[in-house]
Amino acid sequence: MTDLLEVRNISKYYSYKNGWLTPQRVCALEPISFSVKRGETIAIMGETGSGKSTIAKLISGAEVPSSGEIFLNGELLDPNNHQQRCREIRMIFQDSLRSLNPQLTIGKQLLESLLFNTKWSAAEQQEHVYVTLQKVGLLPDHFDFYPHMLSSGQQQRVCIARAIILEPQIIVADEAFAALDPSIRAQIINLILDLQEDMGISFIFASHSPEIVKHVADKILIMHRGKMIEFDSTQALLTNPKQQLTKMLLQSEQLNKALKHTTTQE
Amino acid sequence: MSNILDIRNLTIELETSAGTVKVLDKLSLQLAEGEIHTLVGESGSGKSLLAKAIMGFINPRWKITADRLWWRHYDLLALNPVQRRMITGRDMAMIFQNPGSYLDPNTKLGNQLRETIPQSELKGIYLRRKANRTVRAERLLHRVGIKDAEKVMNSYPHQLSEGVAQKVSIAMAIAHNPKLLIADEPTTAMEPNTRNQIYRLLAKLSASQGMSILMITQDLTSVIPESQRMSLVYCGQLMETGPTEKIMTEPFHPYTDAMLQMSFFNKELVPKTRLPTLTGAIPTLQHMPIGCRLGPRCPKSRRACIHQPRLSKVKQHQFACHFPLIEVETHD
Ligand SMILES: Nc1ncnc2c1ncn2[C@@H]1O[C@H](COP(=O)(O)OP(=O)(O)O)[C@@H](O)[C@H]1O
Ligand code: SF4
Ligand SMILES: [Mg+2]
Secondary structure (H helix, E strand, O other): OOOOEEEEEEEEEEEEOOOOOOOEEEEEEEEEEEEEOOOOEEEEEEOOOOOHHHHHHHHHOOOOOOEEEEEEOOEEOOOOOHHHHHHHEEEEOOOOOOOOOOOOOHHHHHHHHHHHHOOOOHHHHHHHHHHHHHHOOOOHHHHHOOHHHOOHHHHHHHHHHHHHOOOOOEEEEEOOOOOOOHHHHHHHHHHHHHHHHHHOOEEEEEOOOHHHHHHHOOEEEEEEOOEEEEEEEHHHHHHOOOOHHHHHHHOOOHHHHHHHHHHHHO | OOEEEEEEEEEEEEEEOOEEEEEEEEEEEEEEOOOEEEEEOOOOOOHHHHHHHHHOOOOOOOEEEOOEEEEOOEEHHHOOHHHHHHHHHHHEEEEOOOHHHOOOOOOOHHHHHHHHOOHHHOOOOHHHHHHHHHHHHHHHHHHOOOOOHHHHHOOOHHHOOHHHHHHHHHHHHOOOOOOEEEEEOOOOOOOHHHHHHHHHHHHHHHHHHOOEEEEEEOOHHHOOOOOOEEEEEEOOEEEEEEEHHHHHHOOOOHHHHHHHHHOOOOOOOOOOOOOOOOOOOOOOHHHOOOOOOOHHHOOOOOHHHHOOOOOEEEOOEEEOOOOOOOOOOOOO
């Protein structure tokens, strides 16, 4: 079976001017290669500034890589062909409210992507929006709501609805769970697991939470200062991490440990 | 253990488009000297409002009632605003999420820090005082674990990482040696490594200075081991309170149980299985359920839940639920 997504030697350099000095070049991501199978979930972990968001942005097409190629189903993705990428790879962000347009109803925002990417009739489009709202646990009534009328969990659901409405093959998320309340976070994780099962979507996400990563990821990619330092199955990294950083990032919180300690003592 | 903060049945009512709503509904909380107490609640549970009520940052339009709202030997509700400010300023301090957003972006941190050194601790003539201030400011930075104090003093807030910015804000908060520090989600959205550093620092400050800390968080995964007691609130109502370890291992309340499950404390959880969670959403102020506010989302709710349960007590452990997870004999 060929891989769904293959990332080959992509890197990202940013250059910026520092006053009148010669432009400086910062390396956000050194050349990195990995591949993702259909339905597979990959977690990206690393400290702040290690390049997690950069990988997410390059895969979703929000930024153009400085070098390297990305293949989808064996086909080279043209960094400048947004339409192709837009359909197959969708991104969800941490700040759901800010990524929604406050002036447009939920329904209109969801219709937008259908307008540009399908040749369906208005009635078909409308119907598809209703179906998608239901898939993410919202109601047809929400079609006419504005973003500010929804709770943060519902806004995050709208973002997921927008991500899946074109039935993509890959969803990329950058810290999409960090700011959510625990009950809403658990609902959203369940929703993503359901959608993966129903639609075979691959899921690539950056996260700080060892608990979430252990629960949903098949493989984990560990980043350190723009370099991939480890990439393996979740099981392998839990039982046999080669890097100290991997061990540290996957460690559960202190109290968790403290409690385990007291219960084993009894 | 004597309580320095004693809150009994604190209620705060606000006017909303749907009439008067109790945003805090008979909330009780006690804090002992030198104790770390963790207050856990999802958004909209009234955590920050409680913090404001303790600090006296009160909007005159709120209606505040309580059987007791005592700080040491002061009845806070009986004090006038001037006395109240005096006591808050002397005894209490607060830190928040995103310290970068309330440090002054245009002033070097050294200057901001020097401002917070209390006048009373400085002696001598003007120049001497100024030099003293700098020394004191540097010492404060050392106390919060910042080694290169000089570099930080010469920086602007945006030049610091979130972890260092939060340490600076802690330094400012402890400058006048407060007896109570309220930390309102100080590490939400921080990466675990930085977050643990902040926790260790707060625990150390509490232990070495006998400072009490009210640590507010939205998540059970960020409760620190040093926290002796904790309380869970939902929509302004106290669900459960007691010794941290008891609550985490033998909860009485369905809400605590659900929070533990959702926070991955269940070790038997099989990867990729659906997480147990509360259904539905946190209600808005305009749509607060009557009785036990968890009712519409609670897996154990029954008819009786339309009446707000009273606090039941089992040793140090208290909870408000008609149908607790562990059967107990209650005799009121
Ligand atoms: N638009 C940009 N311009 C300049 N530098 C950037 C830009 N975006 C990211 N960087 C730098 O690239 C590095 C990696 O950043 P990022 O991918 O955001 O890390 P992470 O998501 O792991 O926190 C950081 O040093 C960051 O400062
Ligand atoms: S009182 Fe009823 S609704 Fe409230 S927590 Fe207990 S069982 Fe659930
Ligand atoms: Mg990032």
